[in-house]
Amino acid sequence: MNISKLNSLGWSSFFYDQLTPIEIAATNKSIFLFRIIAIHRSRVVAVGEAGEVSIIALEEFQPISQFIAVGDWVIGEAAYEHYRVVRLLKSKNRVERLSKGSMQLIAANLDFLWIVTSANDEFNIKRLQRYLAMSHKFNIEPVIILTKLDLCKNPSVYLEQIDKLNVKRVHCISKPDLKSYEQLDQYYVSGNSIALVGSSGVGKSTIINVISNSNLPTKNIRESDDKGQHTTTHRELFYCRNNVAIIDTPGMRELHLVDAEVAVKKTFDDINTLISQCKFNDCSHSSEPGCAINKALKSGVITEKYYANYLKIMREDSFYKHQKTGSRAEKKIYRNIVKR
Ligand SMILES: Nc1nc2c(ncn2[C@@H]2O[C@H](COP(=O)(O)OP(=O)(O)OP(=O)(O)O)[C@@H](O)[C@H]2O)c(=O)[nH]1
Ligand SMILES: [Mg+2]
Numbered sequence: 001m002n003i004s005k006l007n008s009l010g011w012s013s014f015f016y017d018q019l020t021p022i023e024i025a026a027t028n029k030s031i032f033l034f035r036i037i038a039i040h041r042s043r044v045v046a047v048g049e050a051g052e053v054s055i056i057a058l059e060e061f062q063p064i065s066q067f068i069a070v071g072d073w074v075i076g077e078a079a080y081e082h083y084r085v086v087r088l089l090k091s092k093n094r095v096e097r098l099s100k101g102s103m104q105l106i107a108a109n110l111d112f113l114w115i116v117t118s119a120n121d122e123f124n125i126k127r128l129q130r131y132l133a134m135s136h137k138f139n140i141e142p143v144i145i146l147t148k149l150d151l152c153k154n155p156s157v158y159l160e161q162i163d164k165l166n167v168k169r170v171h172c173i174s175k176p177d178l179k180s181y182e183q184l185d186q187y188y189v190s191g192n193s194i195a196l197v198g199s200s201g202v203g204k205s206t207i208i209n210v211i212s213n214s215n216l217p218t219k220n221i222r223e224s225d226d227k228g229q230h231t232t233t234h235r236e237l238f239y240c241r242n243n244v245a246i247i248d249t250p251g252m253r254e255l256h257l258v259d260a261e262v263a264v265k266k267t268f269d270d271i272n273t274l275i276s277q278c279k280f281n282d283c284s285h286s287s288e289p290g291c292a293i294n295k296a297l298k299s300g301v302i303t304e305k306y307y308a309n310y311l312k313i314m315r316e317d318s319f320y321k322h323q324k325t326g327s328r329a330e331k332k333i334y335r336n337i338v339k340r
């Protein structure tokens, strides 16, 4: 086992400790360690000590997009001209979302989630809150990257909104200003893995092209509403400076989380502090005396819109939880609640 080569791909003792003595003895003879770098419709690409290989997964891992994520580590064995997945190693974390009724894996083994948004009509604070809830849910440090500052006359409109989110790491960049990308240098620490998420057209692939000197396809956005054209169609991992793994993802049309209650609470920390100050423990925040939420709404400490978004995400979370486990009657109730 060439540990230093594997380390440069993101390997660590967390994965090594999962190998059995027999597997350790067999590595490089009959079995090989791989990190998954791309999942196409009919093909999975992985990288290991001997470079890039094509890898297939048998029935137990099908449909593959629901079992194996870009960033995962697997044990593989040679199978004719390909390799075959023998075992999937446990991941440090895996980001997933609900898409068209089933879970979809976005990426695994991440240190940072770069939430990319652009300083134009695409900007949507509610969507950012959802991405933040996602990072909290999966315990990955969120970083907000605001792009296209060069096209924006008044960045403070966006920055003031971002400021309210209480995110420690926020960076503003613009493509023509290469110096602006130097803020991202702090993340290029060997072993780090980062996934870029955000809507289509915000500039995810553009960032990867700049920081890793690649040439991924990018396309102009629609002028009428600043929406992208869904240029990137599959998730793919690239190694950039200091062997940092950067994962490009297709722009998401929607982001639904499941069982994200704790994460949503963390994202809306201010609301939870208020709730804890309500006079009654079971306050419904409608008309009870001593309700801190109502007081904050009246005095403008929080806006109606902000509170409504909190309620909507919370309701949606309960909805999807009940969609998975609830009775038919429960499902119907929750479907109606979400529609409200
Ligand atoms: N002026 C300017 N244009 C940018 C900037 N970042 C990205 N763009 C442009 O925005 C368009 C969309 O960028 P992409 O990198 O394709 O966006 P994406 O997020 O990868 O989009 P999908 O792959 O569809 O999810 C391209 O025409 C880029 O050149 C920026 O900072 N300034
Ligand atoms: Mg792209």
Ligand SMILES: [Zn+2]
Binding pocket: 275, 278, 279, 283, 284, 285, 286, 288, 290, 291, 292, 293, 294
């Ligand atoms: Zn209350």
